[in-house]
Amino acid sequence: MTDAIEATGRNSLGRTGSPLLVAARLAIGLLQGGALWxxxxxxxxxxxxxxxxxxxxxxxxxxxxxxxxxxxxxxGVGRMRWPVLLGWAVAATAFLALVGWHGVASQTTGEYGPGRYPPFLPWPMPLFAATALFIGHHLVLPADMERRWIAAFPTYFDTAWKAGVQLVLSIGFTGAFWLLLFLGSALFNVIGLHFLGDLIAKDWFSIPVTTVVFSVAVHLTDVRDGLIRGVRSVVLMLLSWLLLLMTVLAAGFLAALPFTGLEGLWETGSATALVLSAAAALIILINTAYQDGRADNLPPAILRATVRVAAVLLTPLVVIAFWGLALRIGQHGLTPDRIIAFACALIGAAYAGGYGFAALQPFWRKGAAWMHPLEKTNVWTAVLEIAVILALFSPIADPARLSVADQVARLERGAVTPDKFDYAFLRFESGKGGEAALARLTRSRTPEVARRAKDAQAADNRWEARQAAREAAFVPVVGVWPAGGALPPRFLGSDPRDNDIFACRKTGDCVATVRDWNGDGVAEVLIARRMNLSVHQQQADGRWAKVGDYWLGACRGRPSPDVREELKAGRLSPSPARWPDLATGSRAAARFREEEPDCDAAAAAIQPAPVSAPSR
Structure with missing residues (x-):
């Protein structure tokens, strides 16, 4: 079979070592480098x-x-006929043009601002696009080699796994080339010659050289075809034995679920990703054991039995993934990540169905070839993967568009309250569709929705928008001392960033009292936490703002007392400084801080810190 594949893989360029093929690959690398530069x-x-x-x-x-x-x-050059290769290149170009255009056109400049950064492609679209092209190439190449629409499975297996090994080795060769260049540059720099360092720093040199070296690596690995197949055989053999471990782990996980329940899995927040990753690992390892399915490549009996068990385990893993995804969507609605996860689970279900059928086939069909239906499953699921990727990263099933529609619908029907809605998602993470939806929400008849939408529009970045939303929804938990006392009416309604009480999240974190601290006849609010006491004063406009704080200093190796307990015990009081402030002639520049204050000295119970101006 290998000889037949090699024979059908030769086209008008002749054998893999021909000068014409070498020239063609070098020309492709050089043209690519120039275009990328x-x-x-x-x-x-x-x-x-x-x-x-x-x-x-x-x-x-x-x-x-x-x-x-x-x-x-x-x-493809040297392995595919020129008309087929050119036709496939045109189709791949059209595919990339569509998904690339849609990915960019649906984005907004958002937090980056127009013209400040180069145009960008939304992640993970380029990765999925590359995956689709890899799959597509290894559907087209075997079909052309055998001159039929659907090739024999051994040809699919041989070309795909060989290309995977070639790709890894070629990338490694290119990386090693650059490591040697940097090493040579360092050696020349030592003796005062900087020409090589200056050369490799030039983009007109580094980019074309990288693509040419990569093309050379591809050709070298293609010439030594037998060596590549040998490396691939060793890799597949080693990975196939890891299937034993992965199957035991997956079986143990599923067997433990009836006793542990699924709550712990759901609480991780990444249950679907974890389970789908386990299923993907099983699918890859099953294929390393099955290989091309020929009789002379059958694995040992223990691996054949393991493959059957692993193939059956895929179904409960995919069911759990769908279950977890359904719960998350029901609770929080659609997001781009959940839509992509659903697509991955759909592909996993296709594999699970085909592999499970192949594993159980002997129960109703005696004498059936071992796991033979796996071959058709791989081919048709590969076609499904390309279709799903095209749908996800084109207008057909754009995850951002679907997520925006679902999230806004949840807000409008009351499934999520205005204070819990993620306005930052619409502003920064869902492209032009999200910005349009946010603009509509600013005109909402619900005042809180309109206000929060306008705040999100005014935010400079997603972190600022989410922080503002958290602070707007935040209700500080402040204990008042003495018990039964009350804080001024407008104090807790102020901006928590001004009040320095954003850290007061649960009972006991903060203790507050109202006292005239500076003797001016007007009461201030003191908030005590574990190691500091902050002073808050009412401003002329009625707003309360932090004006300064005290930090409990180190006490000559003794543990510092809790400021909250000191306040409750009545042991906190203003004390004149034992050392004067440092002045510059125009204003007090700094307060004196004693290196190791004596905790037994009353004046050093609380050390004053520099007083800051009220926050604006």
């Missing part, structure tokens, strides 16, 4: 962006096309 320069030409970086909807797709399509050409 031109694209890179457009983002920082003299400190300002130039075309095409000034056109995000063009720059984003073009960046993905110039990175990924030449790699497909490197992998």
């Amino acid at each position: 031109w694209l890179y320069r457009s983002t920082r030409d003299g400190g300002a962006m130039t075309w095409p970086a000034t056109q995000p909807e063009l720059f984003g797709p073009l960046a993905m096309i110039l990175v990924m399509v030449p790699v497909l050409m490197l992998a």
